[in-house]
Amino acid sequence: MRLLRVELARMRMRRAVVLLVVACFAVPALVWMSTYWNTREVSQAEKDQAAVQLQRTLEDPQTQRPYERCLASPDKFGIAPGDDARTRCEDMLLPTIDSYLSRSPLSLEDEMVSSGPTVAVLLTLMLALIGTTFAGHDWNTGSLGNQLIFEPRRVRVWWAKALAVTIGGAAVGAASLLLYWGGLWLLANVRGIDVPHSVVADVTTHASRALLLAVGAALLAYALTMLFRNTVATLGVLFGINLLAPLLLSSSGINNAERWMPHVNFTAVLQGGTTYYNPDLSDCAGDICQESLSSTAALTYFAVALVVVVVVSVWSFRRRDVP
Template structure:
């Protein structure tokens, strides 16, 4: 078994398409990090002085002063709440503010983890390693080398397991290194900018990296299993497209309670973010007025929590749906 793992690892390492995908997996996070660092850089004193000059110029313009006068004369038309100081509220609403121009947000590790570059890097790695998993198996079927491999190792179950193990471990190892390096880079960048990268935020970033590693490895294994089932990379890409694009659209069109719970992106978000929130149908109640007319009142949509365990169970279920028939058909069907 160990020798077979070594052979498959060598074949995976020398597959040109896999090499390209791994190169992207290493380069794209660097690019994302550079973009994040650039977009969160602080403003220089010269830039802040220029913004202040623009604020003063726009504040003294005829249009701005007229808007302020109209607000002061007719605060109700501008929606000023009763009891609020009209002068202060109108100035706040109509006069230009410095943050209208200096809108760039400083680096925030919590934001990067929950809705920023951390999520983007995990999603990119998951896609790239899914492509690596399908091209690794698809090449064997397209070239007919699968039959030659079975001449040296006729136990098909072991062959399937070894290939899947190599794809999973290689994807997980690379994803772990990339995500650990990415969050270390963000930590160092925050410290270099004299921000406060608290240990709590950094540790949660590394925890997201662990979950992202597992997600990337699972995507690679699932793509490999589907390719071994259909024996075609093209079909696998179609299945993945349908699962990621068409399935959510179909579930949205089918009206049944709590359908958001079964959408793939909801469960993926639960894994990446250690739980997520989604919203169900709007709650409506019917009442009858004094004249006997029925009045329907609708409130806010029902809020639901999806835990990490719930999202993981969903994704593992999808993996089982792909892996079980893949193994069974590989053991029984003829290999050309």
């Protein structure tokens, strides 16, 4: 515990880590501001302008001709004889004022598939940078050798740093997600939008999954940096995994290649499951080519990768010389 407190104090004193922590709050705040602006209430001036545009469109002969043909021959437009032809033709062929008011009201349920994944990805990136920066500083400055003079048990030192990254990342990530989703919930209440308890529960689950992914990324980045002893090498590996791996898998000819792509598994964990394109399915045609991927399978995918990297990193740190 004493060693853990020392590592947590060392983490707080790193200027690069402090800047990244600030970014963990600043970036979701910018996303929140964008959501606030894009879901703001429509003003009366905008409604009046939309009404003028609607009237011009309705008076346009190019709009009226299909509508008149529909009224004259409703059967050609798929309208049954017993239906109200005028109403059906208006619904199909004439615009409404909503067509000119593109903004949708705030919905936390919709945000879980729009801005929520964006916040989760950015937070994962920030915490991964914190993990690699924290370990990389010790290697770049050579201070790790001095630390081992006071605590020669290397495995204990490795795990103390790992726990500091995990605890610090979890605290920062939880606070960031709480402020973001809490801010959206507060905004919905200020605007008089009812948020059902079921949606609050879904948002909590979504945020918990985002936090799990972000903290796992921080620990993975830390373990890679302790293995490679270089921040740049870690960033290169993470860059290659996320950007080059999908390209290599797509061109490798491996069966069911998309199943192993990081972004597909990330989405499956975050959203509680997803579907992906698998042309290797028998009788593949149209939607049949879509295969389901559960969150449990995707979480296992990341857990296995994390365990392997951690084991190799601990083994390397224990066996190799430390300058």
